[in-house]
Amino acid sequence: MKSLYIISALFLLNGCGSFTRTEYQRPELTLPQKWDDKIRQSGANDVITSVQGGNVAGNWWDKFKDPLLSQLINQVLENNNDLATAAIKLKLARSTAGLANTNITPDFSLGGSASNTKSIRHGTSPQESYSSNLTLNYEIDLWGKLARIREKNEWEAIATEQDYHATALVVINTTAQLYWNIALLNQQIDNLIASQKIAEKSQQQIKSWYLAGKVSQLDFLQSQQTVISRKNELRRLIKERDSSRNALALLLNRPAEQHVRELTALNRNQRIEILNATPLAVLAQRPDIQAAESRLRSALADSDAAKLSFYPTLSLQGALNAGSQLFSQWFSDPTRVVGGSISLPFIQWNTVKLTIEQSDLQVQQAAVAFRSAAYTALSEVDNAMEARFAADEIRQQLQQSLSLSQQRLKLTNSRYRAGAVDYQTLLNAQDDLLTIENSLAQNQYDYLYATLQLWLAQGGDSARQEDNPLWTKNLTLNALLSQAMGLSLLWVIRLRHVGKQLWIKSSVIVTLIKPRKISTAIF
CATH class of the missing domain: 1.20.1600.10 (Outer membrane efflux proteins (OEP))
Incomplete structure (x- = not known):
């Protein structure tokens, strides 16, 4: 029952975060x-x-x-x-x-080590050591x-x-x-x-x-x-x-x-x-x-x-350790560690002010x-939208100019062959038609x-x-x-x-x- 209360309390504390959440x-x-x-x-x-x-x-x-x-x-x-x-x-x-x-979710880590120690100068028996640990670290999200x-x-x-x-x-x-x-x-x-x-x-x-x-x-x-x-x-x-x-x-x-x-x-x-x-x-x-x-x-x-x-930070830690000097007794006597820690970072007044700003x-x-x-x-x-409507208006004017330019070129070409206008006038009519078509x-x-x-x-x-x-x-x-x-x-x-x-x-x-x-x- 005690464990149930603790778990319920942790969930409720985790739910406090929405009260410090800025609404958008x-x-x-x-x-x-x-x-x-x-x-x-x-x-x-x-x-x-x-x-x-x-x-x-x-x-x-x-x-x-x-x-x-x-x-x-x-x-x-x-x-x-x-x-x-x-x-x-x-x-x-x-x-x-x-x-x-x-x-x-909590952070887990698993580690182990084994060693064999023996004196080089003295003929002592080697000393063996075996250890392993499983650790858990969980920060309760009190404030969100x-x-x-x-x-x-x-x-x-x-x-x-x-x-x-x-x-x-x-x-x-x-x-x-x-x-x-x-x-x-x-x-x-x-x-x-x-x-x-x-x-x-x-x-x-x-x-x-x-x-x-x-x-x-x-x-x-x-x-x-x-x-x-x-x-x-x-x-x-x-x-x-x-x-x-x-x-x-x-x-x-x-x-x-x-x-x-x-x-x-x-x-x-x-x-x-x-x-x-x-x-x-x-x-x-x-x-x-x-x-x-x-x-x-x-x-x-x-x-x-x-x-x-x-804000104050609450973290829970847990560890399960096992070790022995004999390999066969590695897990014969495991130990566990349970603890918690709280930090109070708000005492850094200048840092608080500048960070918030x-x-x-x-x-x-x-x-x-x-x-x-x-x-x-x-x-x-x-x-x-302006460009689209402008393109429509310009098109209508260009189509009229194209028709007039075609008539002008036809008339200018006839007059040039008859010697009524010079060559530059004919070139201008040709260039005008080319310009309008390209336009x-x-x-x-x-x-x-x-x-x-x-x-x-x-x-x-x-x-x-x-x-x-x-x-x-x-x-x-x-x-x-x-x-x-x-x-x-x-x-x-x-x-x-x-x-x-x-x-x-x-x-x-x-x-x-x-x-x-x-x-x-x-x-």
Whole structure:
């Protein structure tokens, strides 16, 4: 019966930790009203779908309806070195959390020794000695310090997992950007090759006219300069495309000469559905936001652990020893040792004050980092939406300019052959058409990239809802025990909170930060 009382007392004392645990209040984030207005005013060219929950079949990048892009992203996610490094960091964080969880159980150690001693000078008989010991050491988590340490490492593991997802989004972003950039360069190179052929034919025609005395030498020199200039521009574009190909091969963790399948041009008429996400889905799904909040909670738990490290510590020790000078009698007379110890670290006043101050500053730093991440998320979503709508408006104007430029080139070419305009006027018309065609290709690239940035700013897939059990459940057995049993007075130390001081029956005063609520609401 006595043992039962002792065990019950230990469990009740372990449950006292929740009374010194700082409560955390999840931030409340709201969506600016102008986002909803922009989506409603997006026009007929955009197809908008409202997603309030549930899962969307397939990966979110499949929404671009480009099988080559989807295949490429999947390959990169399987082979990328940065993502592999992030995965290793995640495994390390989970291992660290698992190691911290071992503080809930006693520490055991087992050892043994054997020796044979004999005098070298004297012919005495050798003396043998055999010993073994099994020791147990258990720190009772009176105030929840060990629970806070476990909680801190668990939240850090969650944050590292979100870092992994954030790295994946960065890799996807770079992959799609290079893929579209290569397609854009392919189209620009084709346009420039066609323009160069026109320039070479014009040069031949100008040369014949110059030899016949129909045009001046200035026109002939201008035609030669145009051909050389477009060759140089073509070489620049090819070099840029090679660099993008090499960068894409590096993402795939393969040699640079192993290129992937490419688009010859971007589809100017391609339209992409956008997701009208709920306010929470816009930000809460972002891995960097989840990582920042997890690190805030980790810092809060670490702050509690730092304060509680100056509370009295109770440890229980036990040992089982056996030994003899004869091997056959090694375990014939075992002994046991049972004891306990208490430490009072709160007498280190300066250390207490500075440690508490440092831990509070770390919590404030994590709160500022979370606030910064949230504001960055708002800005990125807003910028991506602005870029997408701007690309639509510019496209309409470029299409009108393209039609006018085609008519202008046709008319200018006829007038030049009739001798009504000079060669420079014809070159200007050709260059104008080339510039508009390249601008349309660039506009489509900007549209696709802005759409990608919008999805990435919303965390990749705003329709994906991942339930993380650590957001809602109590993290430790101590918290459950304290809720069920309440504060136990079975120990010799009697507690009562008075403001920011903890009075102990032995008349020792320990400075304590009163458990508080922390709110990091930013709106």
